[in-house]
Amino acid sequence: MxxxxxxxxxxxxxxxxxSFAEFGGWDMPVSYSGTSAEHAAVREAVGLxxxxxxxxxxxxxxxxxxxxxxxxxxxxxxxxxxxxxxxLCCNDRGGVIDDLIAYLVSDDEVFLVPNAANTADVVAxxxxxxxxxxxxxxxxxxxxxxxxxxxxxxxxxxALGLPTEMEYMAFxxxxxxxxxxxxxxxxxxxxxxxxxxxxxxxxxxxxxPVWDALLAEVTARDGQPCGLGxxxxxxxxxxxxxxxxxxxxxxxxxxxxSSWAVGWNKPSFFGRDALLAEREAGPARRLAGLKATGRGxxxxxCTVHLMxxxxxxxECSSGTFSPTLKTGIALAFLDxxxxxxxxxxxxxxxxxxxxxxVVVNPPFVESHV
Numbered sequence: 001m002x003x004x005x006x007x008x009x010x011x012x013x014x015x016x017x018x019s020f021a022e023f024g025g026w027d028m029p030v031s032y033s034g035t036s037a038e039h040a041a042v043r044e045a046v047g048l049x050x051x052x053x054x055x056x057x058x059x060x061x062x063x064x065x066x067x068x069x070x071x072x073x074x075x076x077x078x079x080x081x082x083x084x085x086x087x088l089c090c091n092d093r094g095g096v097i098d099d100l101i102a103y104l105v106s107d108d109e110v111f112l113v114p115n116a117a118n119t120a121d122v123v124a125x126x127x128x129x130x131x132x133x134x135x136x137x138x139x140x141x142x143x144x145x146x147x148x149x150x151x152x153x154x155x156x157x158x159a160l161g162l163p164t165e166m167e168y169m170a171f172x173x174x175x176x177x178x179x180x181x182x183x184x185x186x187x188x189x190x191x192x193x194x195x196x197x198x199x200x201x202x203x204x205x206x207x208x209p210v211w212d213a214l215l216a217e218v219t220a221r222d223g224q225p226c227g228l229g230x231x232x233x234x235x236x237x238x239x240x241x242x243x244x245x246x247x248x249x250x251x252x253x254x255x256x257x258s259s260w261a262v263g264w265n266k267p268s269f270f271g272r273d274a275l276l277a278e279r280e281a282g283p284a285r286r287l288a289g290l291k292a293t294g295r296g297x298x299x300x301x302c303t304v305h306l307m308x309x310x311x312x313x314x315e316c317s318s319g320t321f322s323p324t325l326k327t328g329i330a331l332a333f334l335d336x337x338x339x340x341x342x343x344x345x346x347x348x349x350x351x352x353x354x355x356x357x358v359v360v361n362p363p364f365v366e367s368h369v
Contacts, residue, residue, distance in 0.1 A: 007052040008144045008207035016225055023228055024116030026053035031227040038230035039323040042193050046150035046223035048214055049231055051199075052207065055100075055119025056143050057112040059126060061134035068102055068110045071126055071270050073253065075263030081106050084169045084188050086261050088253055089114075089122050090271030094278060095249035096256075097270075098122050099241065101190065103171055111186075113145070115243050125270065143186075144207035146214060149197035149226075149234075151368065156217040157198055162187050164198070168369060176202070178213035185210065192231060194238035194367045236320050236329060239289055239362020245300060245317045246287060246331055255283045255333065285314065285333040288340075289360040290348065292328035296355035297321045298348050304332050305347050306340070308354040313338035316348065324365050328355070331362070 004027035007013075013020070018029035029050060031038060041047045059068055069076040074087035081104050089097045098118035103111040114122045119140055127136040148156050154164040161177040162185070171188035183206045191197030202210040215225060232242070241247050246256050253259055254275060262275060292298055298319035303312045319330035330348070334340055342361045347354040 008204050009211050026116055028053050029227040030229045032225050035229035036323045038226035039233050041224045042150045046152040046218050047226035048218045049147040049226050052144040053116040054145050055114040056139040057123050058137045058139050059110040064110050064134050065107045067134050070268045073262040073269050084171050094252040094271040094274035096247040099243055099247050143201045146200045149191045149193040150195045152221045153197050159217045183210050193234040233320050236318055237364045254278045255285055257287045285335055288334050289362040290330040290332050290357040291360050292355055292357045294356040296350045298328040298330035303349045308347050329364050
């Protein structure tokens, strides 16, 4: 059995009483005080997440941005230096190797944040087609990643001398001031919760004191540290895709309603021909939201039916109990030939019990990003 990797501040999580679980090969905190309480802290005040397991990679050299634009799906030409962009790395079939954030530093430098388990695959895919002079470097252990999320997040950053009045998906390099110490960090106004938030990237060796400074300001504002359990319930309420669930090498962005992250007019990107063909023909399945109207927690793998005992028309890819709505919610791929749409009623087989649900268009709760 492969030993799990540890993040830069595992000792601090243990001291806070966190419970741990495996995420992409890393041993990461799931919860401290309970997922529902942490979820509520983010929706109502502010929460602090350690997501240092996320990958980091640097594409650098003359034409680095052009390489990223010619390979990943989104159109990097639509943003300017100092902006970040959600994008996808696809295979030849249009399936998703990974979804990631690309930070455009300059024409000659793009910083990538892929998912933990897929970093090596993304680096290999780009390196295989990189022209001479462009290097694609795995920097997984060079930086930590902390997310400050919630309506009071700007107060936390401002108290530490960090910028807050940035446009959504803009980033800046700054200095976090903690007592007499100063730590260089990259700050991006982004997140995965549906609340106003920021992701902060310190150097790996600076992660401990940076976390301490952030946590002190978070708890001073009725916030708390949050584990990846709350991160999952928050993102599911927003209908955000999670790789391995809503996006896989067998699930395309057309099926996952992620076509908005594809630069369809670009002449080149991985999987372009397959995706254009699927868009033209129409996908055989498409992602939808489900909100339980009866008692039961919808889970990934549960089958969806038009009626109890009827034929299967889809399958849940993610599911949870929504702490905000106080009911079960799920994301599910539904057969397009079934003809169901928002407002239609279906049933979900939860361990042999039919739970009624209604089809909805995510997000399940209002976004405040």
